[in-house]
Amino acid sequence: MYSARDRVEQEEWLAHIQAAADELDLGREPRTTAEDLFLSNVPDADRSKPAVGAAALYAATLLAGQERSQTAVAEAMGVTRLSVQSKWKPLLEEAGFRTPSW
Numbered sequence: 096m097y098s099a100r101d102r103v104e105q106e107e108w109l110a111h112i113q114a115a116a117d118e119l120d121l122g123r124e125p126r127t128t129a130e131d132l133f134l135s136n137v138p139d140a141d142r143s144k145p146a147v148g149a150a151a152l153y154a155a156t157l158l159a160g161q162e163r164s165q166t167a168v169a170e171a172m173g174v175t176r177l178s179v180q181s182k183w184k185p186l187l188e189e190a191g192f193r194t195p196s197w
Contacts (some may be wrong), residue, residue: 097134105137105144112148115171121156128155130188133180150173150182157183157193 102109109130116126117194123193149172156163165179172179184194 097131097137101134101137102130103135108133108137108144108148111145111172111186112152115152115168116150117157118171119167121161121163122159125152125155125159125161126156132190136186136189145172145174146178146182147186148172149179150186153179153181154187158187 108131111131112129113120113126116129128130132154133148136147136151139146152172153163153165153168156168165176165183169176169179187194
């Protein structure tokens with residue numbers, strides 16, 4: 096779980112997630128879910144934050160039924176598709192979801 100302070104401290108990254116969500120034309124549900132997933136798993140290293148943000152956004156699109164490709168999310172967040180691919184399942188598992196085996 097995260098605190099209100101986490102939201103303030105990560106404001107720059109949350110804005111980046113929202114800008115990517117705009118580019119992907121996503122609704123409210125995946126946006127808020129992506130923020131929750133990101134804030135619950137903020138890495139210490141700044142260099143890891145874009146990849147975690149992208150993975151959170153991708154996972155949120157799946158949960159909300161507004162699927163976008165890993166490539167589209169990666170491009171919107173400015174990371175590689177491999178960054179999304181390697182991080183989205185662990186994010187969901189950490190949040191208590193069972194991930195698909197594919």
